Amino acid sequence: xxxxxxxxxxxxxxxxxxxxxxxxxxxxxxxxxxxxxxxxxxxxxxxxxxxxxxxxxxxxxxxxxxxxxxxxxxxxxxxxxxxxxxxxxxxxxxxxxxxxxxxxxxxxxxxxxxxxxxxxxxxxxxxxxxxxxxxxxxxxxxxxxxxxxxxxxxx
Amino acid sequence: xxxxxxxxxxxxxxxxxxxxxxxxxxxxxxxxxxxxxxxxxxxxxxxxxxxxxxxxxxxxxxxxxxxxxxxxxxxxxxxxxxxxxxxxxxxxxxxxxxxxxxxxxxxxxxxxxxxxxxxxxxxxxxxxxxxxxxxxxxxxxxxxxxxxxxxxxxxxxxxxxxxxxxxxxxxxxxxxxxxxxxxxxxxxxxxxxxxxxxxxxxxxxxxxxxxxxxxxxxxxxxxxxxxxxxxxxxxxxxxxxxxxxxxxxxxxxxxxxxxxxxxxxxxxxxxxxxxxxxxxxxxxxxxxxxxxxxxxxxxxxxxxxxxxxxxxxxxxxxxxxxxxxxxxxxxxxxxxxxxxxxxxxxxxxxxxxxxxxxxxxxxxxxxxxxxxxxxxxxxxxxxxxxxxxxxxxxxxxxxxxxxxxxxxxxxxxxxxxxxxxxxxxxxxxxxxxxxxxxxxxxxxxxxxxxxxxxxxxxxxxxxxxxxxxxxxxxxxxxxxxxxxxxxxxxxxxxxxxxxxxx
Amino acid sequence: xxxxxxxxxxxxxxxxxxxxxxxxxxxxxxxxxxxxxxxxxxxxxxxxxxxxxxxxxxxxxxxxxxxxxxxxxxxxxxxxxxxxxxxxxxxxxxxxxxxxxxxxxxxxxxxxxxxxxxxxxxxxxxxxxxxxxxxxxxxxxxxxxxxxxxxxxxxxxxxxxxxxxxxxxxxxxxxxxxxxxxxxxxxxxxxxxxxxxxxxxxxxxxxxxxxxxxxxxxxxxxxxxxxxxxxxxxxxxxxxxxxxxxxxxxxxxxxxxxxxxxxxxxxxxxxxxxxxxxxxxxxxxxxxxxxxxxxxxxxxxxxxxxxxxxxxxxxxxxxxxxxxxx
Numbered sequence: 001x002x003x004x005x006x007x008x009x010x011x012x013x014x015x016x017x018x019x020x021x022x023x024x025x026x027x028x029x030x031x032x033x034x035x036x037x038x039x040x041x042x043x044x045x046x047x048x049x050x051x052x053x054x055x056x057x058x059x060x061x062x063x064x065x066x067x068x069x070x071x072x073x074x075x076x077x078x079x080x081x082x083x084x085x086x087x088x089x090x091x092x093x094x095x096x097x098x099x100x101x102x103x104x105x106x107x108x109x110x111x112x113x114x115x116x117x118x119x120x121x122x123x124x125x126x127x128x129x130x131x132x133x134x135x136x137x138x139x140x141x142x143x144x145x146x147x148x149x150x151x152x153x154x155x
Numbered sequence: 156x157x158x159x160x161x162x163x164x165x166x167x168x169x170x171x172x173x174x175x176x177x178x179x180x181x182x183x184x185x186x187x188x189x190x191x192x193x194x195x196x197x198x199x200x201x202x203x204x205x206x207x208x209x210x211x212x213x214x215x216x217x218x219x220x221x222x223x224x225x226x227x228x229x230x231x232x233x234x235x236x237x238x239x240x241x242x243x244x245x246x247x248x249x250x251x252x253x254x255x256x257x258x259x260x261x262x263x264x265x266x267x268x269x270x271x272x273x274x275x276x277x278x279x280x281x282x283x284x285x286x287x288x289x290x291x292x293x294x295x296x297x298x299x300x301x302x303x304x305x306x307x308x309x310x311x312x313x314x315x316x317x318x319x320x321x322x323x324x325x326x327x328x329x330x331x332x333x334x335x336x337x338x339x340x341x342x343x344x345x346x347x348x349x350x351x352x353x354x355x356x357x358x359x360x361x362x363x364x365x366x367x368x369x370x371x372x373x374x375x376x377x378x379x380x381x382x383x384x385x386x387x388x389x390x391x392x393x394x395x396x397x398x399x400x401x402x403x404x405x406x407x408x409x410x411x412x413x414x415x416x417x418x419x420x421x422x423x424x425x426x427x428x429x430x431x432x433x434x435x436x437x438x439x440x441x442x443x444x445x446x447x448x449x450x451x452x453x454x455x456x457x458x459x460x461x462x463x464x465x466x467x468x469x470x471x472x473x474x475x476x477x478x479x480x481x482x483x484x485x486x487x488x489x490x491x492x493x494x495x496x497x498x499x500x501x502x503x504x505x506x507x508x509x510x511x512x513x514x515x516x517x518x519x520x521x522x523x524x525x526x527x528x529x530x531x532x533x534x535x536x537x538x539x540x541x542x543x544x545x546x547x548x549x550x551x552x553x554x555x556x557x558x559x560x561x562x563x564x565x566x567x568x569x570x571x572x573x574x575x576x577x578x579x580x581x582x583x584x585x586x587x588x589x590x591x592x593x594x595x596x597x598x599x600x601x602x603x604x605x606x607x608x609x610x611x612x613x614x615x616x617x618x619x620x621x622x623x624x625x626x627x628x629x630x631x632x633x634x635x636x637x638x639x640x641x642x643x644x645x646x647x648x649x650x651x652x653x654x655x656x657x
Numbered sequence: 658x659x660x661x662x663x664x665x666x667x668x669x670x671x672x673x674x675x676x677x678x679x680x681x682x683x684x685x686x687x688x689x690x691x692x693x694x695x696x697x698x699x700x701x702x703x704x705x706x707x708x709x710x711x712x713x714x715x716x717x718x719x720x721x722x723x724x725x726x727x728x729x730x731x732x733x734x735x736x737x738x739x740x741x742x743x744x745x746x747x748x749x750x751x752x753x754x755x756x757x758x759x760x761x762x763x764x765x766x767x768x769x770x771x772x773x774x775x776x777x778x779x780x781x782x783x784x785x786x787x788x789x790x791x792x793x794x795x796x797x798x799x800x801x802x803x804x805x806x807x808x809x810x811x812x813x814x815x816x817x818x819x820x821x822x823x824x825x826x827x828x829x830x831x832x833x834x835x836x837x838x839x840x841x842x843x844x845x846x847x848x849x850x851x852x853x854x855x856x857x858x859x860x861x862x863x864x865x866x867x868x869x870x871x872x873x874x875x876x877x878x879x880x881x882x883x884x885x886x887x888x889x890x891x892x893x894x895x896x897x898x899x900x901x902x903x904x905x906x907x908x909x910x911x912x913x914x915x916x917x918x919x920x921x922x923x924x925x926x927x928x929x930x931x932x933x934x935x936x937x938x939x940x941x942x943x944x945x946x947x948x949x950x951x952x953x954x955x956x957x958x959x960x961x962x963x964x965x966x967x968x969x970x971x972x973x974x975x976x977x978x979x980x981x982x983x
Contacts, residue, residue, distance in 0.1 A: 003583070003584070006580075006583075006584065007584050007585075010580065010581075010584055014326060014330075018329075021333060024347075024348070028340070028343075028345050028347060029345075029980075032980075033614070034609070034613050034614025035606060035609040035610050035613075035614050036605065036606050037343055038340040038342070038344070038345050038347060040606075041332070041336065041602045042333070042336060045329050045332045045333055045336075046333075048325070048329050049326060049329045049330070049333075052322050052329065053326060055322055056322055056323060056326065059322075065320070065585075067583075067584065067585060071376070072379075074379060075376070075379050078378040079375045079376070079378060079579060082374075082375060082378060082551075083375065083572060083575070083576050086371075086551070086568075086572040086575075087569070089555065090565050090568050090569045093559075093565050093568070094565055098555075098556070098559070102552045102555060102556070105548070105551060105552065105555070106548035106549065106551065106552055107548070109547060109551055110544050110545065110547075110548045112378070113379075113544040113547055113548075114542075114543075114544035121544070124545065125544065125545065125548070128545050128548065129548065132548075132549050132552055133552060136552050136553065136556045139556075140556045140557075140559075140560055144188075144194075144202050144560065145202060146202075146559075146560040146563060147563055147734060149559075149565070201705055202706065204706055205706070295853055295856050295857035296857055297853075297857070298854055298857055298858075298859030299843070299854075299859060300859075339740065339771060339773065341820060341821065341844050341846060342821065343821060343981070344771060344821040344822060344976070344979065344981035345771075345981060346772060346773055349773075353739035353742045353746070353773065353774065353775075354738060354739060354743070355739075356738075356739040356740050356742060356768070356773040356774075357738065357739060357740055422849060422850050422853040423845075423846055423847070423849075423850045423853075472849070472853070476852075476853075476856065477852075477872050477873065478849045478853050478856075479847070479848075479849040480850075480853070481849075482847075484849075485708075485847065485848075485849060486708075488849075489708070489712060492712075492868070492948065492949075493712070495948075497871070497872045497875075498872065499871075499872020499873055499875070499876055500872065500873065500876035500878055501872060501875060501876045502872075562737050562738045562743075563735070563736065563737065563738075564738055564743070603846070607843045607844075607845070610815075610842075611815055611841075611843060611859070611860075613813075613841075
């Protein structure tokens, strides 16, 4: 049932988004003299998006499309946690440098996937996080010459 | 045949130690860059440019070209093992490669990709050697009008890639089109949908979106699949490639190579679009189209043959006409200039030794790659034995670095993660990801070429039927769209009739 | 979106902070001290490796270090993204610091005008220009147009450009006005595509830098009608200039260097001296001018500054005429 509601919400949002595209398209200029302007395709695509999404919304409301609930609560929590960790990483990387923040990202995602305090696992995860992050910095920074973001400690 | 004599001389020349060293360095770096998610051939060639120029002359270009076709072999690796496209031209390899790996057939899938890359490369190379001059002239006949028709034809073919719910497939296609519009509009000038962000001004990088939408989304949904148990059960046998797969998918190998070659020669289309077309062609003409996408070797054969074939084909305009048709060959052209050669129509005339030696190095490199990747295959496939709680953090780190390295920007990582989250929501709601990616690649080409054509014709739409090549392609488009529908209707009518007879 | 804004701002403001601190330290030490430059200079290249601007910047760096013109090193750093906006903003934010330089390019002017960059030419100090790249008007060898005057006979012509706002688009406008013939510019996605369209007969005329077009002219596939510099190009002695042919068109791409705003006057004078030596050196001629067939020409800071303003105004006028900005 939750999936059904989500489906309807997404269809509605996409429909409204299509309206925005049409509006923005007219702002960019529908025609430019005799030729299609910058807004020509946004208007067409936005219109199509709105119409198709309304069809989806109606189909879902009358029960023509039935979606099975695909994810358990545990799945959703893990997914949200990993996504949040990645967003946090994007924010932290310029502050801490890529090496440190990647180590943290790896350790945290490892623990989200397997929330265990078993010493052997923790040691392996810590080792992998530290060594692998440094390998990445070496491969990208030294071997491929990509300028790395560095943190307050100079790496 | 005089050509083959010249080619043989070229291969002998290419076996000189310094050129061989350049070629091998190129293909190894290419494999690595292809396999790293995000970084693709154009970034790879650019990264190697300063190093390669140091080798001087032929070795430099052999090295740069090695990076290019080497990355076509490497891109399949992460696509198959982890569902993360290693570079843009290997996105389509994910569709069947990743399900095969999940079924425990990673080695077989990797083996298929190696065979397909080799065959595609071979056909591309034969075309490069035999047809380069006539085909490069023929490619010039494709102006904006013909390109528009070609894009319409491509979209009509790829409509088979939609999935179960057709309406949702079109919604995904529309979203892809919209994503392709982000950035400065190259025809009229205004920045569209950039929301004031500098990072969006040049538009979205295709591989960033693809990595998120396919790779990260696949990881996000399998976080709990295996805490301690492995992703799939393996037998030792599954780690090794199987020759008979190559024989059973000979048709896909051939059609993929052919499509890749033709599309690769055309300026501004590129290997990614070639893989999409070849996959669609293979599916459309298959006796069992419904099995595509479930993990069959034919689904790997077509795109992998196409991207290798296209990589050689795209070098044809560069060497014969001095025109770089893609971002990657543009950087290679910079390399030619830096070693003091003038790329242009006279390159073949003035420096035949150089050209034939470089072509010779392609043959050496292509064969070397087969052995290299076949040797690596069992080791690579064994990556999946690593427990998820250790493997996924490592993969996330590589994805983050790879995506960051495209533009040295954390904004790219943000976009990839966002695409991943959106990808999970959309796939759970039965919106297919493939049409979105198609829209992102083909949409801008379609839009720009339609608008170019209409500037050319001052708004007269009849131009589309006045050009013979365009007209032919449009007729093919109509055929591709309606013949299946008509056949279906005929079949429907036939079945009740048959029953009535009984 | 919030998240990205903040992260993007952070990465840049951090760099700017570091720069500002260094600049502060320098000012405290006294900019007039004879020691300038006392540490390595960062040359920011706002584009990816391998493009035209990248080759130019690296060649300048090489020549300066080969001729040992400065006591420190020049460290090239590619900062691609946002059509130059990312790299140029990074330079401009080092306000007052004479330790960051960049080369100008077409997007140095056009990206700010198109609203894609928070910084414009006003946020930079021009140092000097060391070369000019002219444009050559070409037609396919099979074309019915043999001279510039022949173009007047056409009812309407089409040309290919890279981007709506570009030198080629500007030149097409100028040619159109000078000859009184309608020229429609079709924007393509790269020089290679424009070349294909020209050779394939999909557009009638095109404008290219000499290095792009010389091999085609030598091979006899294209015919040069005119060059856009005030004097003829050494590599194409037979090709007249637009002004010789009576069309008042002079427009070249100026290759020069800029620093952030408010750098000490001593630093500007210092770099004028260095770049003058570069422009007159054999190494520069051999490594750049002869290879890319540009015209060597030195402009000091003031003249270069004036040329920058003029170029920007030209683009602005073009964009107003095209209706891209109001």
